[in-house]
Amino acid sequence: MSVERKQVLVFRALPEDLLARIAAQHEVVVADPRRPEQQGRFRDALATAQGLIGSSVKLGAAELAGAGRLEVISSISVGVDNYDLALLKRRGIRLCHTPGVLTETTADTVFALVMACSRRLVELSSLVREGRWTRHIGEELFGWDVHGKTLGILGFGRIGQAVARRAALGFGMPVLYHDPFEVALPELVGRARRANLDEVLSSADIVACTLPLTGETRGLMDQRAFAAMKPGAVFVNGSRGAIVQEAALLAALDSGHLRAAGLDVFAVEPLPPDSPLRCHPKVTALPHVGSATHETRRAMAELATHNLLRALAGERPAAAFDLSGIAD
Numbered sequence: 001m002s003v004e005r006k007q008v009l010v011f012r013a014l015p016e017d018l019l020a021r022i023a024a025q026h027e028v029v030v031a032d033p034r035r036p037e038q039q040g041r042f043r044d045a046l047a048t049a050q051g052l053i054g055s056s057v058k059l060g061a062a063e064l065a066g067a068g069r070l071e072v073i074s075s076i077s078v079g080v081d082n083y084d085l086a087l088l089k090r091r092g093i094r095l096c097h098t099p100g101v102l103t104e105t106t107a108d109t110v111f112a113l114v115m116a117c118s119r120r121l122v123e124l125s126s127l128v129r130e131g132r133w134t135r136h137i138g139e140e141l142f143g144w145d146v147h148g149k150t151l152g153i154l155g156f157g158r159i160g161q162a163v164a165r166r167a168a169l170g171f172g173m174p175v176l177y178h179d180p181f182e183v184a185l186p187e188l189v190g191r192a193r194r195a196n197l198d199e200v201l202s203s204a205d206i207v208a209c210t211l212p213l214t215g216e217t218r219g220l221m222d223q224r225a226f227a228a229m230k231p232g233a234v235f236v237n238g239s240r241g242a243i244v245q246e247a248a249l250l251a252a253l254d255s256g257h258l259r260a261a262g263l264d265v266f267a268v269e270p271l272p273p274d275s276p277l278r279c280h281p282k283v284t285a286l287p288h289v290g291s292a293t294h295e296t297r298r299a300m301a302e303l304a305t306h307n308l309l310r311a312l313a314g315e316r317p318a319a320a321f322d323l324s325g326i327a328d
Contacts, residue, residue: 003313007069009045011054012076015298018305025309026051033057053308060084064091072317074308076300078102080321081213081240089323096307096317099158101299102291107162109290110208110238113262114151114167116284117234118206119143120260123281144259146171152204153177154220155211155239156194161185163208164192176200201228206236213240221245226252232259238290241266246277253282264290 008022010030022028029049031042034057046052046067052059055076061084064070072094073083080097088095116122120143127133127141151167153160156179167173168191175192177183178200185192201207207229211217221235221244229235235258237244246267252258263277264286277283291297307317 006050006071006312007045007048008051008053008308008312009042009049011042011052011057014053014301014305018301021305022053022309026312051308051312053304056082058082061087072096072308072311074304074311074317076304079212079240081242085321085323085326086328089326090328094311094317095321095323096304096311096319097321098300098303098307099319101303102296103158103162105293105296106159106210106238106290107166109264109286110159110163110210110236111166113236113238113264113284113286114206114208114234115146117236117260117262118146118149122284146173146206148172149205150174150176150203152200152207154197154200154207154209155179155217156181156183157210157212159238160208160210161188163210164188168192176204197225198228201225202230204233205230206234208236209239209243211239211243213242217243219243219245221249223248223251226258229258231257234258234260234262236262238264241269246275250276250280253280258282260284262286264288 003025006026008026008028010019010028011032019028029041029045031038031045033039033042048069049067050069050071051074052070053074053076059073059082064087070093074096076098078097078099080095083095120141124141151173153164153175156177160177161183164175164177165187168175168188175188176195176199177192178195178197182194209221223245226248235249249261253261260282262284265288266277269288271278271285277285291300303319307319310317
């Protein structure tokens with residue numbers, strides 16, 4: 001039995017073989033609205049699109065107002081904060097995403113920031129690159145040990161758990177985590193413990209954020225939260241920039257209360273040229289590369305393509321986001 005050919009809008013580049021796989025079954029338009037010359041084509045295609053696949057574009061009520069035929073959005077991401085979930089639920093639009101395949105890679109990035117901040121790797125690498133390494137370094141450039149330090153993790157989903165395994169099993173770090181749910185991991189028995197937010201913040205030498213962005217987590221790391229952290233602690237964010245009130249983070253760094261921060265995400269991305277976080281001496285900043293390896297981005301695109309095709313065929317996708325608990 002032949003499958004009905006539908007209209008698909010691809011709004012972020014896909015590998016050629018995956019694009020061909022979609023085009024073999026459906027009519028495809030490729031248009032990235034982040035590129036000014038493609039915005040008109042994107043708007044035109046959106047009006048008739050039954051399926052969307054892509055990422056890193058906000059699709060809320062205004063953007064989807066003219067998408068009256070839309071059936072499914074297949075996001076090449078695990079996070080879904082670019083989408084108006086209540087709207088999708090009301091309109092019966094299925095949302096798919098790509099959890100699981102990026103867990104280990106993102107955890108690698110988070111732990112790389114832990115290491116880079118503690119051992120001052122970017123700062124010291126610049127010393128060599130810029131020809132300023134003219135003698136053996138003194139104590140003013142020493143870093144701090146990671147092994148044996150207490151790691152606090154905010155959010156203990158797949159990525160938080162993967163970070164905890166690296167910390168506890170690889171570096172002998174006691175782990176405290178804050179999460180609504182107790183998580184039983186046999187390999188971390190006696191090594192990781194659930195605690196309330198204040199205990200995690202006040203007890204951890206390094207706090208890593210792996211939370212999803214929700215109404216409850218938006219702005220969670222504010223002046224009070226940073227003040228609650230241990231003096232001289234390090235803060236790392238590998239989740240979503242809007243969880244952090246950046247002015248409060250800067251104040252904690254400038255006052256000396258926090259030793260350093262490692263950030264892969266920001267409230268506004270790309271980071272504006274005038275942002276004080278860009279060149280702050282205590283900040284190690286990355287351009288949102290948590291999952292950015294060849295292998296993982298390929299796996300994400302494959303899963304998103306699989307999700308899209310199954311959903312358009314009326315079948316159950318491998319990874320549909322559960323909208324049932326979203327308030328209308």
